[in-house]
Amino acid sequence: MDKNQVTHVSDIELLKRQIEREKKARQLAEQQLEAYSREIYLANESLKESLDHTKKKQAEIEYLTQASYDFTSELTLFDILKSTVSLTGKYFKAEYGIKAIFNRDKLISDAKTLIWSSVNDWGENPELQSFFFKNLPLSRLPSEQYYAAPHWFITKINEEEQVYGQNFQWLVYINLELESNSSVWIGFLTKIEFLDEEALHILEVAKGHLLSGIRRRLSDEKITLRNTQLQETAAHLQEARKQLIQSEKMASLGQLAAGVAHEINNPIGYIRSNLQTLDDYIKEFKIIFKLFEEKINIKGSLSKQEFIDTANKKDLNFLLADAELILKSNQEGVERVKEIVEGLKSFSHASDDNLNKISVFECVDNALRVVGNEFKYQHQVINGLDTTLPSILSNYGKLQQVFVNLLINSAHAMPEGGTIRIYSELHEKSLLIHVEDNGIGMDEKTRSQIFNPFFTTKSVGKGTGLGLSISYAILEKQKISIEVKSKLGKGTCFTLRFPID
Amino acid sequence: MKGIVFVKLGEFVEETWGLTLWDELLQEANLGSGGIYTSVGLFDDQEFFSLIALIVNKKAMTAEEVQKKFGKWMFKELYAAAPPRAHDFVDVFEFLHGVQNIIHVEVKKLYPDVLLPEFDFLFESEKILRFHYKSPRKLCHFCEGLVYGLSEHVNQDVTVSHVECEHHNDDRCVLEVTKVG
Numbered sequence: 316m317d318k319n320q321v322t323h324v325s326d327i328e329l330l331k332r333q334i335e336r337e338k339k340a341r342q343l344a345e346q347q348l349e350a351y352s353r354e355i356y357l358a359n360e361s362l363k364e365s366l367d368h369t370k371k372k373q374a375e376i377e378y379l380t381q382a383s384y385d386f387t388s389e390l391t392l393f394d395i396l397k398s399t400v401s402l403t404g405k406y407f408k409a410e411y412g413i414k415a416i417f418n419r420d421k422l423i424s425d426a427k428t429l430i431w432s433s434v435n436d437w438g439e440n441p442e443l444q445s446f447f448f449k450n451l452p453l454s455r456l457p458s459e460q461y462y463a464a465p466h467w468f469i470t471k472i473n474e475e476e477q478v479y480g481q482n483f484q485w486l487v488y489i490n491l492e493l494e495s496n497s498s499v500w501i502g503f504l505t506k507i508e509f510l511d512e513e514a515l516h517i518l519e520v521a522k523g524h525l526l527s528g529i530r531r532r533l534s535d536e537k538i539t540l541r542n543t544q545l546q547e548t549a550a551h552l553q554e555a556r557k558q559l560i561q562s563e564k565m566a567s568l569g570q571l572a573a574g575v576a577h578e579i580n581n582p583i584g585y586i587r588s589n590l591q592t593l594d595d596y597i598k599e600f601k602i603i604f605k606l607f608e609e610k611i612n613i614k615g616s617l618s619k620q621e622f623i624d625t626a627n628k629k630d631l632n633f634l635l636a637d638a639e640l641i642l643k644s645n646q647e648g649v650e651r652v653k654e655i656v657e658g659l660k661s662f663s664h665a666s667d668d669n670l671n672k673i674s675v676f677e678c679v680d681n682a683l684r685v686v687g688n689e690f691k692y693q694h695q696v697i698n699g700l701d702t703t704l705p706s707i708l709s710n711y712g713k714l715q716q717v718f719v720n721l722l723i724n725s726a727h728a729m730p731e732g733g734t735i736r737i738y739s740e741l742h743e744k745s746l747l748i749h750v751e752d753n754g755i756g757m758d759e760k761t762r763s764q765i766f767n768p769f770f771t772t773k774s775v776g777k778g779t780g781l782g783l784s785i786s787y788a789i790l791e792k793q794k795i796s797i798e799v800k801s802k803l804g805k806g807t808c809f810t811l812r813f814p815i816d
Numbered sequence: 817m818k819g820i821v822f823v824k825l826g827e828f829v830e831e832t833w834g835l836t837l838w839d840e841l842l843q844e845a846n847l848g849s850g851g852i853y854t855s856v857g858l859f860d861d862q863e864f865f866s867l868i869a870l871i872v873n874k875k876a877m878t879a880e881e882v883q884k885k886f887g888k889w890m891f892k893e894l895y896a897a898a899p900p901r902a903h904d905f906v907d908v909f910e911f912l913h914g915v916q917n918i919i920h921v922e923v924k925k926l927y928p929d930v931l932l933p934e935f936d937f938l939f940e941s942e943k944i945l946r947f948h949y950k951s952p953r954k955l956c957h958f959c960e961g962l963v964y965g966l967s968e969h970v971n972q973d974v975t976v977s978h979v980e981c982e983h984h985n986d987d988r989c990v991l992e993v994t995k996v997g
Contacts, residue, residue, distance in 0.1 A: 329839045336842070336852050344854040351856075 375517045378406035382521050386528030392493070393428075395532065399525055400431050400501055407514060409433065409503035410483070411440075413447045418497045420453075443504075446478040450486050451500055467518055469510065484508055487515075489522060494533055560789065563781045564716050567723065568663055571685060578655055578688045582648030589641045589648075596634050596641075603629045658684035662715055670793060673711045675748060675813070676700040679737055682718035689723055693732025700739055700748070707746060707813040713789045720782040721750045721809050727773060728754030728807060746813045753806035762801050817861045817953075818930060822853035825867060828889045833875070841870045858929075861953060880957040880983075887961020891969060894962070898922075908963070908972050908993060909945045913937070933959065938990065946979065949989040954982050956989040963993055973997055 385398045396414050404412040412431035416424045430440040430447075450470060470486040477483060487510070488502030606625050611617050626632065658681045679700055690696055725735045733753045740747035757765070757772075764770045766787045771780035790797050794814065801807040829838040842851030845866045849859050871882050895902070899922040905911040912935065920932050933951035940946070949956050960976045967974040973996040980986035 329836060332839060332843075333835065336850075339850070339852040340854045343852060344856060347854060347856050 371513070374406060375513075378402060379517065379521060379524070383524050386524050386531070392529060392532040392536075395525075395528055396499055396501070397428060397437070399521070401436065403501075403518065403521060404431055404433060404503055407487070407503055407505060407518065408507060409487075409505040410481070411443055411447075411504040413444070413451075413500065413502045415447070415451075415500045416493065416497065417453075417500070423497075442478060447486075447502055447504075450476070451488055451502055453500070467515060467522065469515075472504070482506055485510055487518070491522075491526060491529065493529060556788070559781070560713075560716075560785050563779055563785045564663065566779050567719065567782060568659070571689070571719075571723070575655065575659060575685070575688060579652050582651045586645050586648040589645050593638060593641055596638050599629060599634055603631055655684055655687075657681075661712060662719060668710060668713075668792070670708050670710055672706040673709055673714070674702065674704070675707050675709075675714075675739075675746070676702050676704055678709075678711060678714050679718050679748070682715050682722055685715075685719055686722045686726065689726040690735070691732065694726065694729060695734045697734065697736045697738075699737055704739055705741070705746060705815050707815060709793050709795065709813070710789075713793070717786040717789055717811075718750070720786045724782065725750060725752040725754060725807070728752050728756070730755075733806075744814060746815050748811045748813070749808055750811075751806065751808040756803045756805050756807055757801040758803050762799060765799065817859055817864055818855070818927065819853050819857035819859055820855040821864060822859055822867075823855045824890055824893050825864070825886065826853065827893075828886050829871070832885075832889070837871075837874065840874070841867050845870055883955060883957035884961035884964070887955075887958040887963075888965040888968070889961075890958075891962050891965020895965075895969060906970055908967055908970060908974055908995070909940065911966055911970065912945060912947070912963070912993070943995045944992060946990060946992045949991050954989065956981060956983070956991065960991065963991070 382399060382402055385395055385402070388395075390398065396416070400412045400414045403409075410433055413429060414424065414431070415422060415429060426439045426441070426444070428437050430443050431437055432440070450472070467487055467489050470488075472483045472486055483504045483506055485505050485507070486502060487505065488500060490498055490500050492498045603625065606629070607617060607622070610621055610625075661681055662685050679698065683696065683698065722735070729735070729752055735750070735752045738749050738751075740749065761772060765783050768784040769780040770784070787797060790811065796812045798810045798812070799807065800810075826838050829841065845851070845863070847863050847866070849863060853859065868879055868882050868886075871877070872879050875882070877885075898919050902911075902914060902919050905914055916935050923930060923932060931952070933949060933953075933955070936948035936950065938946045938948055949959055956978060960978070963974065963976050975994050975996055977992050977994070978984070978989065979992045980988055980990040982989050
């Protein structure tokens with residue numbers, strides 16, 4: 316063997332070893348590749364699985380979110396139940412659902428909203444209805460001894476029980492108490508062979524939400540009922556308040572009655588005596604006519620001198636002039652009575668609450684007429700208001716009642732006499748009317764209580780203690796503010812502030 | 817260590833000294849893998865150091881020299897396998913920054929379990945870039961070789977010095993690259 320041959324042989328050996336290494340390396344690489352493929356496959360599988368899982372979770376979340384949304388919405392209880400059944404049916408992949416409300420053992424659900432179908436939504440379906448009723452344990456009703464089912468029940472549907480020739484696998488149902496004696500059955504029919512335990516768990520969660528939704532809705536209904544009752548009570552109170560105002564008015568009218576009678580009696584008195592005088596005058600006129608008649612009958616005519624003599628003798632001119640005066644005085648007297656009666660009428664009239672444009676001057680004037688007799692000769696009333704004042708928005712009768720109250724109080728505050736001044740102050744946006752007396756005044760303690768109902772400083776029988784509180788209520792309702800300033804021994808001033816345009 | 821390093825070491829030895837030497841190395845080294853390397857496999861670090869030690873013996877070079885030579889040769893191989901964006905660099909310093917931010921990021925995507933060196937840049941001026949080479953394998957000389965390979969590739973002359981070196985009782989390895997001319 317020459318050297319070349321040796322090299323040749325060892326080269327071949329080397330290459331063989333090299334090839335052997337390369338072969339093994341390829342096998343190794345292929346095994347590695349397979350391992351990678353397997354890894355990728357497994358990773359893919361686990362990705363798919365987690366995608367499925369995520370999708371399922373998403374469906375669960377969507378279902379629970381929508382359900383919770385419904386429960387907290389303003390939907391009625393009926394609509395909540397309806398929505399729950401269709402939502403749950405879709406989530407649970409049920410073919411049919413039922414929502415049957417019972418009162419004791421009487422079905423009160425409308426057939427049209429009794430059966431839900433994944434295809435046709437709500438509709439009548441007597442066949443399925445009876446299928447459900449046959450399979451739900453309705454015999455548990457009536458509900459007196461009945462306890463709401465604490466969780467979902469699952470019943471396997473046997474082949475011989477099938478309806479429609481369909482292959483229903485499971486009936487899943489629950490019964491929830493609504494209010495006393497009434498409950499709702501909710502059930503689903505599904506063809507799914509194996510029920511997903513997790514889905515059942517989700518249904519259980521949704522049931523919890525539904526129950527609290529139902530309770531909330533029921534308590535909402537109770538609150539609404541209570542609210543209606545309160546509104547009715549408020550209306551009753553409003554009516555009572557109206558009557559109270561009227562009663563107080565009548566009470567003060569009663570107190571005023573003697574004075575008013577005197578006020579009316581005065582003119583009536585002199586009208587009566589005037590009428591007596593007129594009656595005497597008419598007798599005189601008759602005598603004078605008789606005298607004229609006799610003279611004419613005797614002589615056939617009456618001379619001017621004879622007429623004048625007779626007239627003078629009988630004071631005819633005086634009689635005529637006086638009769639005219641008496642008539643005028645009577646007319647005035649009647650007018651006075653008429654005014655008083657009108658004042659009383661507008662005062663005692665139970666007016667409505669409507670606000671009108673009225674003259675505050677006229678209103679005060681009328682009030683003064685009603686209380687006129689409360690003021691004695693030692694009282695001086697200065698009414699500084701006049702017809703030029705802007706009109707105000709108020710209720711005439713009610714406002715008159717307020718002024719009558721204020722004026723009576725002023726009169727009572729000045730038992731020894733004094734001056735009452737009514738005057739105005741005109742501002743850009745308001746008209747102020749002051750009713751001021753220089754009577755006994757009030758201390759702070761009294762002043763702070765005068766608007767309280769039944770608070771009075773007057774002796775029993777002289778005041779109801781309601782005058783100012785009712786005046787306050789009247790003014791408040793008409794958005795007229797009232798303020799009072801008073802100084803013990805100096806007098807009191809009430810100020811009414813009327814808004815003007 | 818990734819099989820690619822062994823496969824490339826084989827190619828390097830074969831290209832530099834011939835297949836006979838590589839065959840000798842594998843026969844003498846008594847390797848656990850039997851010298852059967854695939855680029856996708858993972859192999860014991862120690863095999864790499866054993867092979868380097870044998871080259872040192874047979875070729876009367878220092879381990880540093882062998883690693884440096886291998887590193888310089890290796891650059892073009894790694895460059896060819898690097899992601900396209902790594903090919904945009906024309907400057908040594910820019911490329912070194914890109915190693916960390918671009919190339920190693922891509923490598924991690926393909927091999928999540930791979931152990932890569934990290935660079936902490938300590939100082940940079942127009943001419944000088946100093947960085948902390950962090951790797952438990954302590955292949956700072958291999959790294960130096962790579963930088964020379966890079967320098968040749970972008971046609972930019974540099975010198976590399978080991979300012980601090982774990983092989984010389986320092987706590988860490990700091991390489992300083994200086995642009996020449």
